[in-house]
Amino acid sequence: EVLMTQSPATLSVSPGERATLSCRASQSVSINLAWYQQKPGQAPRLLIYAASIRATGIPARFSGSGSGTEFTLTISSLQSEDFAVYFCQHYNNWPRTFGQGTKVEIK
Amino acid sequence: EVQLLESGGGLVQPGGSLRLSCAASGFTFSGDAMTWVRQVPGKGLEWVSGISGIGGTTYYADSVKGRFTISRDNSKNTMYLQMNSLRAEDTAVYYCAKGWTFMDYWGQGTLVTVSS
Numbered sequence: 001e002v003l004m005t006q007s008p009a010t011l012s013v014s015p016g017e018r019a020t021l022s023c024r025a026s027q028s029v030s031i032n033l034a035w036y037q038q039k040p041g042q043a044p045r046l047l048i049y050a051a052s053i054r055a056t057g058i059p060a061r062f063s064g065s066g067s068g069t070e071f072t073l074t075i076s077s078l079q080s081e082d083f084a085v086y087f088c089q090h091y092n093n094w095p096r097t098f099g100q101g102t103k104v105e106i107k
Numbered sequence: 108e109v110q111l112l113e114s115g116g117g118l119v120q121p122g123g124s125l126r127l128s129c130a131a132s133g134f135t136f137s138g139d140a141m142t143w144v145r146q147v148p149g150k151g152l153e154w155v156s157g158i159s160g161i162g163g164t165t166y167y168a169d170s171v172k173g174r175f176t177i178s179r180d181n182s183k184n185t186m187y188l189q190m191n192s193l194r195a196e197d198t199a200v201y202y203c204a205k206g207w208t209f210m211d212y213w214g215q216g217t218l219v220t221v222s223s
Contacts, residue, residue: 036210043202043215044213046211049208050209094166095166098153100151101151
């Protein structure tokens with residue numbers, strides 16, 4: 001089973017600033033990596049798949065990068081609606097596994 | 108518009124059974140694999156099970172293998188999760204999601220509480 005580790009657990013950022021979230025896999029997952037955003041009381045929403053491709057309707061301020069074991073989600077200029085929890089998930093093999101999440105909170 | 112609607116959650120005693128349903132609309136259901144993901148309130152996401160579009164291939168997390176069964180009825184555009192021998196640690200919100208690589212649409216979830 002691939003262990004996904006996200007850091008930091010909590011990121012405090014001011015609106016308009018850049019946020020950088022990390023996700024590390026315990027073994028290579030190639031580019032088979034997705035990012036999701038979840039707000040309180042809501043289901044997760046797909047942001048990024050194949051490590052760097054934005055899902056339909058996702059603003060350009062969200063970008064993903066990385067391959068193998070190291071991945072990054074960058075939010076270039078945080079908007080009020082971006083404060084949420086973000087999860088990474090690999091789909092390179094079975095079972096699929098998620099990171100434990102990074103909470104992006106208002107500084 | 109893609110819509111996924113889970114139902115069947117509720118309170119069940121340890122050792123009991125429950126069947127969750129996921130009604131899908133807005134896409135060609137038989138053309139897409141589907142997934143169940145669960146989340147303990149306030150905690151992270153746990154992948155539970157996935158099923159191919161035709162239903163002939165299934166996968167399970169070790170934590171539910173032998174107790175849960177995923178299935179689908181493409182004539183009804185519905186996926187199911189039969190949960191037997193439920194434990195307290197199965198308490199969670201259960202989401203159904205479209206796809207089994209990345210999941211591009213999610214339902215709103217149904218809460219399963221296992222408690223005496």
